[in-house]
Amino acid sequence: MVKIKELEAMKLSDLENKYPFVLSFFENNKLDISGFEQRTLNEYLNHFTREDIDEWAIDVDKIKADLEVYINQMLEFLGLDKDRVDSITIIAGKDKYGNKENFEQLTINKSEIISIVGPTGSGKSRLLADIEWTANKDTPTERTILVNGELPDKSNRFSTSNKLVAQLSQNMNFVMDLTVREFLELHARSRMVDNEEEVINKIVEAANELAGEKFNMDTAITGLSGGQSRALMIADTAILSTSPIVLIDEIENAGIDRKKALNFLVNEEKIVLMATHDPSLALMADKRIVIKNGGIYKIIETGEEEKSILKKLEEMDNIINDMRANLRKGEVLKNN
Ligand SMILES: Nc1ncnc2c1ncn2[C@@H]1O[C@H](COP(=O)(O)OP(=O)(O)OP(=O)(O)O)[C@@H](O)[C@H]1O
Numbered sequence: 554m555v556k557i558k559e560l561e562a563m564k565l566s567d568l569e570n571k572y573p574f575v576l577s578f579f580e581n582n583k584l585d586i587s588g589f590e591q592r593t594l595n596e597y598l599n600h601f602t603r604e605d606i607d608e609w610a611i612d613v614d615k616i617k618a619d620l621e622v623y624i625n626q627m628l629e630f631l632g633l634d635k636d637r638v639d640s641i642t643i644i645a646g647k648d649k650y651g652n653k654e655n656f657e658q659l660t661i662n663k664s665e666i667i668s669i670v671g672p673t674g675s676g677k678s679r680l681l682a683d684i685e686w687t688a689n690k691d692t693p694t695e696r697t698i699l700v701n702g703e704l705p706d707k708s709n710r711f712s713t714s715n716k717l718v719a720q721l722s723q724n725m726n727f728v729m730d731l732t733v734r735e736f737l738e739l740h741a742r743s744r745m746v747d748n749e750e751e752v753i754n755k756i757v758e759a760a761n762e763l764a765g766e767k768f769n770m771d772t773a774i775t776g777l778s779g780g781q782s783r784a785l786m787i788a789d790t791a792i793l794s795t796s797p798i799v800l801i802d803e804i805e806n807a808g809i810d811r812k813k814a815l816n817f818l819v820n821e822e823k824i825v826l827m828a829t830h831d832p833s834l835a836l837m838a839d840k841r842i843v844i845k846n847g848g849i850y851k852i853i854e855t856g857e858e859e860k861s862i863l864k865k866l867e868e869m870d871n872i873i874n875d876m877r878a879n880l881r882k883g884e885v886l887k888n889n
Pocket residue numbers: 647648649650671672673674675676677678679680693694828846847848
């Protein structure tokens with residue numbers, strides 16, 4: 554629930570961006586906010602002179618109380634409230650040997666990217682699965698996942714239309730007999746987007762930017778290569794998904810531009826967790842979780858030194874990518 558205290562210090566332009574429907578509240582209450590877009594709600598409400606207040610019968614406390622009720626009602630009505638995720642918290646469970654994990658709890662906030670590293674079979678996918686399931690001591694790790702500091706309710710956990718989590722998993726096998734266009738149309742329709750054609754074009758364009766070999770709208774999705782279908786799912790998730798949490802289980806080297814893919818998926822409003830064996834992707838995150846024997850063993854913040862190492866890694870990646878592209882084109886590689 555939104556509290557008026559949180560709103561008072563917001564600039565009117567930010568308030569409008571976050572809750573576009575507030576404009577009709579101001580209009581209905583004959584409050585002219587033009588010229589005050591860069592001022593906070595409090596500054597705006599306190600700018601009235603005694604005369605204004607008497608003449609227009611302005612009651613600031615009542616406006617605030619009404620605005621709080623109005624925003625909460627609108628969020629509930631639009632079904633947006635339950636989808637707002639500002640943070641998730643992982644509360645420690647046990648590793649594969651039954652020992653308590655080496656941390657107490659970790660809160661991940663909106664717009665953070667977290668990578669998950671650790672040897673093969675150490676439990677990276679398990680951690681993602683715990684988050685997807687919003688575990689409540691009911692998985693092998695006995696971890697608990699909180700959303701916005703609370704145990705999420707079941708409706709949130711099991712709703713399929715506005716899913717809490719968008720997951721890009723390692724296996725992306727299409728079984729449906731549809732063309733790319735039909736597949737995206739189905740998805741866009743279920744999301745009720747207005748500009749269907751435009752959105753579909755955007756997804757195919759983005760997917761083709763990620764995949765090496767281009768495909769078009771009339772390609773059957775069963776005919777896409779591993780890398781192409783992966784690229785399509787990434788572009789689809791990035792552009793169409795409203796899920797506030799994106800879980801990525803290794804953007805494996807299926808020939809897609811992984812860094813570009815991550816940039817597509819990252820967005821101010823989302824929490825991104827990605828299991829990876831790739832050093833550049835691991836360091837692109839704000840923090841990384843190190844998993845050992847099924848338990849969280851360390852949480853490391855990516856510091857300045859590692860960020861500068863990331864630059865070097867990216868240069869090396871570019872060299873490797875160029876060589877890969879040239880080999881694919883059938884060229885013979887040359888020194889320098
Ligand atoms: N804390 C735990 N307690 C019990 N079982 C666990 C725990 N953590 C992970 N496991 C189990 O260990 C197995 C391997 O874990 P997982 O598949 O998550 O590894 P991974 O790190 O993703 O491996 P890869 O890098 O090969 O993808 C799974 O069966 C998983 O359920």
